[in-house]
Amino acid sequence: MMAGGVQAPLRALPRRFGRRDLDPIVESAREATYPAPYPECWYVVGRSIDFGDRPTFVQCAGNQWVVFRDASGQARAVDAYCPHLGANLADGTVQGDCVECPFHGWRIRGDGCVVSQSSEGQDHPGHRTRSWAVQELHGWVLVYHRHADVGAGPAPEPPYRIERVAEIDDGGLLWRGEHDAGLIQMHILEFIENTVDFQHFAAIHGSLRVPWTEIPVPGLRIHHEATWHRDETEKQVCWFNNDAILEFRGKPIPKSGAHAKVRLEGPGSIVRFEFTLAKGGGRVVMYQSHTPVAPLTQHVRFRWFSDPSVPKPLASFIVGNWVSQWRQDHAIWQRKIYRQNPLLTRGDGPIHQLRRWYGQFYPTPASAAPQAAE
Ligand code: FES
Ligand SMILES: [Fe+2]
Structure with a gap:
């Protein structure tokens, strides 16, 4: 019931990719509820x-x-x-x-x-x-x-570099495709906070979609088991794991499971997914990036690689399935605000823990706080 109640009004809205029909007063009010827009x-x-x-x-x-x-x-x-x-x-x-x-x-x-x-x-x-x-x-x-004003001249070495995948460098994983999703009207925090919003998986991501579209596949549901944790040694890294299995009339479909291991670097600006197919079916590595070009505008890009044993169309199918699910999220993100003091329930994930971790990408705790008090 929750899924229907949330989704029905949204379906009536126009498609929101790079929308330019936004009310500037509403947008500035939305923006004021969020932390500063450009984490380091x-x-x-x-x-x-x-x-x-x-x-x-x-x-x-x-x-x-x-x-x-x-x-x-x-x-x-x-x-x-x-x-x-x-x-x-x-x-x-x-x-x-x-x-x-x-x-x-x-x-x-x-x-x-x-x-x-x-x-x-x-x-x-x-x-x-x-x-x-x-x-x-x-x-x-x-x-x-960087936030620090180091003046003119050579740039200081950043505190970390984004980890490379050796198999992409040595050709063990093949480039399989890329997708420029354009501009999405959201704060960068939304993507990473989504990983600890455990309640939304059933509500938003419970229905299977035709890959690359928002068309639901009737009768089939996806059951998600998600976890989140900070990396023990790299403080700018956190991990999201999701086991998904298809269900038909509430019963799991054998061999339909897939595992996604997601490494988020920084405040979610660079996100690396590793999809492992069931029964040794191979691996797809996908990157998703968020680049804020304005306070509530992210340029979102994807590119992906796979084992040679995973045909290009299958890799595209897997990525397209993710992109379809992600589009359900950004329909929400483009119209929501940030609740500094949300009313949480037992089924919610470690949202406050995530927010404290996210604060490391700002110069001071005060600058990680919303621009307007709730
Ligand atoms: S503006 Fe004079 S050299 Fe660039
Ligand atoms: Fe989501």
Whole structure:
């Protein structure tokens, strides 16, 4: 009854992918209930193949960056606006290890140092702009958004790097696909908090959907058993485990089980799923990323890999099944608020524990609190 009661009014709403029909007054009231919008962490800024020999403008977590590849092919990020008179460096060109400003020709290296001012032909070693740490992860470029004001010049080393999967690097797992889900009107906290919201699995994720769609498959239900815990050694990591099995008329269907082990790095900006198919059927590794381009707007991307024994269509089926379930969530996230003091019941997961853990990505506990009191 709960599922029907929650879902019925939502079905009448228009599709919400990247919706632009939002009431700005409602949206600012929603935003004020949440913690600050940009926790410190690694964010995906695009696909590796999209950063070539041209500087690219990126808007992320309240920053404007220009991302380019230096002469060695390494991706670099510096503030997008020139330290001279503010031209957008993305309108310039890449020259060797530098991005060259389109206005007066200053050349700025990936570490933020101005190495020449071409109009006078002189070096200006003391002139700098801010640079930002960059990591590439299995086909994505990530930039580390920091809160600390460390000034202009080389970016400090971030407190952690996103863990790589050795089998992707050595070819043991094959790239199988990617999906750009566009812009979702939600706070970044919602995804990670979802992992401890144990009550919503039956209500929102109980019906099987046709993969990649929101069309329910009649008669079939999914039963979920979920757990969450913090990593014991890496403080920026937490884990979500879910065992799902299909049910027909309330009875489990043999061999229909699948296990998902989910590693969340940072405040859920980078999420790695490992789906293990029943009876040694193989493994699919999927990444999901959340990049806040505005306080309540996440750019969500997916890319996935699998054992060679898992055919590409099967990998797509498994990922599509997840994406269908996830769309049920963001229908909720795009219209909800954050309750700082929720009324919880026995069936709820460790929501307060998760929130305390999430606070580590803010400079102070006060800045992790909602912007408006409840
Ligand atoms: S504004 Fe960039 S060189 Fe002058
Ligand atoms: Fe969910």
